[in-house]
Amino acid sequence: MAEKRANDRFLILDGGMGTMLQRAGLGGGERPEVLSVTKPDKITAIHAAYLDAGAEVVYTNTFGANRLKLEGCGYTVAQVVRAAVENARAAADPRGGRVALDIGPLGELLEPAGTLRFEEAYDLFAKIVRAGAEGADLVVIETMTDLYEVKAALLAAKENCSLPVWVSMTFEESGRTFTGCSAEAMAATLEGLQADAVGINCSLGPVEILPIAQRLCEATSLPVFIKPNAGLPDPETSSYDITPEKFCAQMLPYFELGAFAVGGCCGTTPEYIRRLADAAAGRIPREREVKHRSVVCTPTLVQQIEGLTVVGERINPTGKKRFKQALLDGDMDYILTQALSQQEAGAQILDVNVGLPGVDEPAMMERVVKSIQTVCDLPLQLDSSNPEALERGLRVYNGKPIVNSVNGEQKVLDAVLPLCRKYGAAVVGLTLDEEGLPLKAEERLAVARRIVAACDAEGIPREDIYIDCLTLTASAQQKEVAETLRAVRMVKETLGVRTVLGVSNISFGLPNRELLNHSFLTMAAAAGLDLAIINPNIPSMMDAVRAADLLLCRAKKAKRYLEVYADAARPQPAAPAQEMRIEDAIYRGLKAEARSCAQALLARMGELALINEKLIPALDRVGADFETGRLFLPQLLQAAGAAQVAFDVVKQEILARGKPPVSKGRILVATVKGDIHDIGKNIVKVILENYGYEVTDLGKDVPPERIVAEVEKRGIRLVGLSALMTTTLPSMEETIRQLRKTRPFCKIFVGGAVLTPEYAKRIGADYYAKDAKQSVDIAKEVLG
C-alpha cells in the first residue's frame, strides 16, 4: 500500500489519540485501551473526527493493548484488540479510510537492560497481531525506542499476518533513542528485515524532528512517514505548545524531504490534521536519491564499509585449546573478554564461530550472540556452515549482521540465502563450489558471478555482498598468491561487490608468520580488499591496516593513522616487573607482577604446588586482613583480580601440556530468575576460582529449570544462589525446591542483601553465606 501511494500524492495520517481522549473527559486512567470495549462509540467518534478532517489512515486504540499492560483490567488482549479494530472500522468503512493496527512498546525493557526475553516479547506482539490483523489494512509499530523490541514486533507481525508493516521510532534531540539507536541503524536494520515503511513519531515537534528525518531519508530507500508532536510539552502544564497553524507551517519542509505520509502525535487534534491535509493537497512527494552504502550495524554503531575494515577472527575454536575449553564449559566470560580485547585493539566487526564437536552449535550460537551484544557494540559476522545455527543467531541478533559463509554450491546457496534475505544480513560468498577451489582468478570470478546471481535472484542487494576469493597457503601454493590478489581486483571491478579475505592462512607452515601476514594484508589492501579477517591483537597487523588507510587514501584524512601515531612517542611495552614475591603481588593487587611471578615460579614448581603453597596462602592472608578490617573491599577485589591472572597462567600451562585440569570440584553459581543484581555473585565466583574451584556461572535472571538442567548435565554437587530483592526470594525458594526434587544430594548455599540465616534455612538452603569468604569455607566443607 505504501509503495503504491508513494508517488502520486501525500498520504495523510491521523493525530493523537490520548489528546482526544483527554478532551472527551476520558483521560487520566492508566489504561485507555479498555475504553474500546467500554465506550466504543467515543473511540469511533474520535476516528471519525480524524477521517472527516482529511486523514486517510487511522491508528487503532491499541497502543498499550499487550498482555503486560492489560494485566488485571478484566479483558483479554484479544477482546480489547478486536473491539478497537471494530471501532476503527466503523468509522473508516463509510468514509473510505484505512485502519492501521497500532502496536506500541510493551512497557517493560527487553534483555539485557530489562528482564523481558526477546522470545517473550515476540509472543506478546504476536498475540496482538493475531487478534487484530483480520479487519486491519496494515500494521504500524510506533513510538519505539529499542531496536531489539522493534525486531521482535516486526518479526511477530511479518510471521503472523500478510499485511504491510510500518515502523516508527522515537528520537531525542540528540538524534538517538533512549537506548542509543540512531536513525541510520534503524534504517539499515529495518530495511533488511523488510519493513514496508519507516518513520519517526512522538517525543519532539516538527522542528526538532526535521534533522533526524533528513538523516533517515538519506539512509533508507523505504518510504518514510512522520508524525510529530504539537511542539514540546510545557514544563508546568504538560500541554503542547504550538497551534494548528504553526504546526502546519513547521510541517512544510517535510513535503520537500521525500516523506510519503504525514500526520500528528501527542497534542495534535483533528484541527491540526485538517490544516495539514489542506497544505498537502496538490503536492507530490519528492523522489529521493538514496546512496547505496555497504553497512552493517548494531543499534549504537553503524559500520560503513569504506576502506579497509577489520574483522576480528579470535572468536573461533580452530587451533585454540583455551577457546575450545570455554565452549565446552559454556564459559561466556572468556568469550566476552575475547570480544572486548579485539574491540580495544581496533576490530570493527567480530567474526563469531562456535562450531565444535560436542557443542550444540545452534544453541551456542544463540547464546554467544546474545552474550556478546550485552557488552560490545561491534557488529557481528556469524560464521557457520550450519543453517540452523545461522538462523538461531540471526534471529536474536540486534542490528544488521553479516553471514559467513555461503559458496558457489547450489545447495548451500539454497539453504542460506533465504535466511540472509529474511533477517536482512549481508553475505560472504566463498569462491569455491562442488568442484573445489579453482586456482585461476578467472575461474574464481566465475564462481563469484554465480553467487552474485543467486543473491540477485533472492533480492539481496549488491552492496550487501562480500566475495571471499580465498587466501591459499604460500608454503603449498606459492604461485596462487598472486591469483588471489588478481581475483580480488577482478571481482570488485566486474561485479561491483565488496571483497573479504581471511589473511592469516597465507603463512601457514612458514616461519615468521607475522611478517607474511601483514605483508600480504598490505598487498591485498592495494588490490582493493574491503574486509580483512585478522587477529587485531597483533600490533603489526593493525599497523599495516592503518598504513594502508593512509597510503591508499581510503579513509577520510587517514584519521585512524593519525589518531594512533600522531604522538610519536608510542606507549612503550610495560617495564619488566620488579623483583617481587607472588604473595606480595597478590596482596597488593598487582596483576602484571602476579603474572610474571607465576610464570617464573611455574618453571621451578608444579601447578598444584604453586596453587597450594603460594596462591592460596596469599589469599588467606588477604582474607584474614579483610576480616579484621585491615583491608577493605576494593583491595580484596584487586587482590582477587591479581590471583585470577596468576591462575590463568597455570590454566594456560596445563592446557598447553595437555595435562588434566587442576580442580577442587565444580560449583554452579547464578542470580535467580527475575533478579538482575549480579555483583555479589560475581565476587563469589572470582574468589571461589581463586581457591582452585571450577565455577559454572549461569549469569543473572536464570530460570530454575536451567539451573537444574546444568546441575544434572555436569553432575554438580554444590550450587550457590544469589538474590538481592525481597521480590525475587520466591524464585530462590522455587529453584531450591526443584533442585531438591531431582538432585537431593546437591548442596545449596545462598546469599544476598535481604537474606538472613533464618530465612535461608526456612527456604531449604543448606548454607547461608554472608560473604565470599564464607562461600569458600562452605566449598571446602562440601568439596574439600
Next chain:
Amino acid sequence: MRANLHFSLPLDRREICRYLSCPAEEADRLEGEIARAERELAERAAARCTFARFPLVWGEGDALTFGPQIPLEGGDIRRHLSGCSAVILLAVTLGSGVDELLRRAAALDLAYSVLLDAAASVAAEQAAALAERQAEAALCRAGEYHTGRFSPGYGDLPLELQRRVIPLLDAPRRIGLAVTNSLILTPRKSVTALIGVADHPVAGWLAGCDSCRLREKCEWRKRGMPCGGEKSK
C-alpha cells in the same frame, strides 16, 4: 514534564566509599579509578527526569491516597507527608548507556566493576537531588514548602508502588524508565521518589532503622553509620 539533566561532577567521594563499605580516607588511594569512573559515566550517562504533581487525600483512619486513588501504605510515608496537601512524583534515570558500561566492566575487571557500580549509584543520587530541585522550582507555588525525597521500598513503603508510579508518570515513554516484573527499575541506575508539598513549613520524616528490613544484618548500622539515620528525627 520531563527534562534532560546536566550530569553533575565531581561525584561525592565519601559516598562512593560508603557504598564500597570502606572508610572515606580510602578515597585517596582509589582516586585514579574513581576519576576513570567519573569520566566514563559522564560520557555514557544521559540523565533524564520526569515529574508531576498530584493532590494528596487524607481519608478516614490510616487511608492516604494520591492522584487516581493510588494508596500510600505504611506508617513511614504517612509520617513523611504529615501536614502535606500534595505530592510531587519524581522519576530519574541515568539511562541504559550506564548499564552497558557496567556490564562491560563486569566482564573485564571485577574490582573496577564494583567501584564503577558504587560511583554510578552516587551519580544517580546526585541526579535525583538535581531533579528534585528542578521539580520544586517548576511545581511548587510561591509560599509553599516541601519535604525531602522518599522512595518506594524505603522504610515500610511497599516497593509494589513502583508499578503504579511508572505508568502514572508515563516514564517508559518520557524518559525510557520501566519496572520489571520483580519490581526492579530498568535502566538500573534510576530513582523514583515522592516529595510532599504543604502551605506551611514541613520537615518530612526519613525512615530510620526501625522499619528497615535489613536492620538485623546491616553492616553500616553495626558500625554506627546508618544510611538515613543521621537525617531522621
